[in-house]
Amino acid sequence: MLSAEHVKSRLQTRNRPFVSIPSTFITVLLVSTLASCGYQFRVDGAGPTIGGATASTLTEPPPRLIIRTLVNNSFEPNLEMRYTNYFRDEFSAGSGAQVVPESEAADLVLTGRILSVIVPTLSFSQTATLESRTEVIVQILVEDVRSRKVVWRQLAKGSSEFFVTPDLQFNRALQNRAVEQAGRFVAADLAARFLLQLETGALTMQSSETDPEPQ
Numbered sequence: 605m606l607s608a609e610h611v612k613s614r615l616q617t618r619n620r621p622f623v624s625i626p627s628t629f630i631t632v633l634l635v636s637t638l639a640s641c642g643y644q645f646r647v648d649g650a651g652p653t654i655g656g657a658t659a660s661t662l663t664e665p666p667p668r669l670i671i672r673t674l675v676n677n678s679f680e681p682n683l684e685m686r687y688t689n690y691f692r693d694e695f696s697a698g699s700g701a702q703v704v705p706e707s708e709a710a711d712l713v714l715t716g717r718i719l720s721v722i723v724p725t726l727s728f729s730q731t732a733t734l735e736s737r738t739e740v741i742v743q744i745l746v747e748d749v750r751s752r753k754v755v756w757r758q759l760a761k762g763s764s765e766f767f768v769t770p771d772l773q774f775n776r777a778l779q780n781r782a783v784e785q786a787g788r789f790v791a792a793d794l795a796a797r798f799l800l801q802l803e804t805g806a807l808t809m810q811s812s813e814t815d816p817e818p819q
Contacts, residue, residue, distance in 0.1 A: 667711040667802070669701040674742070680721040680783060687718060687742070687787045694791040699798040712755070712807075716744035721783060726765060738782040739763045742790045746798070746807070755807045758797060762789035 671692050676684040691714070696703045704710055719741045726735040739761065746756040764785035766778040801807050 666700055666702045667807075668704045668709065669695065669699070669712045669714060669746075670706050670708075670710040671695060671703060671714045672706065672716075674715075675717045678718050678721040678740075680718075683718055683721070683783070683787070686784065687791070690787050690791040691716070691794070694788070694795040695798065697795070698792070699795040700802045701798065710749055713747045713749060714744055715747070716742055718742055721786075723779060732770075733768045735765060735767050736779070736782075737763055737765045738779060738786050740783065740786040740790055742787075742794075744794060748807075756798070756801055758794060760790045760794050760797075762786035762793065764789065 671688065673688045674684050674691070676682075676687075692703050695701060695714075701712065720739075722739050723736050724739065725733050726737050728734055740763070741759065741761050743759045744757065745754050747753065748755050762785075764782040766782040768775055769778075
């Protein structure tokens with residue numbers, strides 16, 4: 605038999621307000637319990653890359669590209685093979701195309717000409733030139749192998765500066781180095797432009813267009 609005071613005490617306990625447990629504490633407790641039981645939370649996919657390059661939007665296989673030896677129409681000798689190698693290196697690395705040798709089957713063929721190499725003076729004194737620049741202009745054409753159409757043509761210019769010293773032989777070496785750098789700049793610029801053409805589908809559209817019928 606419960607006394608009146610004991611019954612009153614139990615009624616007060618039942619009517620005591622409920623104290624909520626913070627949700628954060630419950631979440632932490634749940635994660636700890638699952639981890640101790642061998643459960644792991646996993647996120648599928650590559651996820652964001654901090655400082656990484658933007659992934660290419662191309663979904664089709666890369667076109668196979670032949671780069672033929674450039675024609676040197678400038679007054680600077682022995683540039684054709686060096687510039688051709690620059691183009692093959694840069695297009696292999698950043699054009700979105702697969703550069704293949706001429707003996708293999710290809711989708712596109714790149715031909716080009718070194719139009720000019722000039723060396724203007726940038727600064728000078730009353731007695732000598734102090735600084736010069738090499739400026740190189742290159743024109744390229746990309747032709748579709750199947751349709752035999754020119755799907756892209758581009759004119760590009762590269763430049764590189766160098767200081768002039770009293771040593772003529774050393775100046776020539778500096779000029780040669782500047783000509784090489786200008787050629788690499790042109791090749792890298794054209795490779796980037798080519799990638800943009802691929803990503804926008806411009807090359808495919810040019811290849812699929814039909815020639816107008818003669819009137």
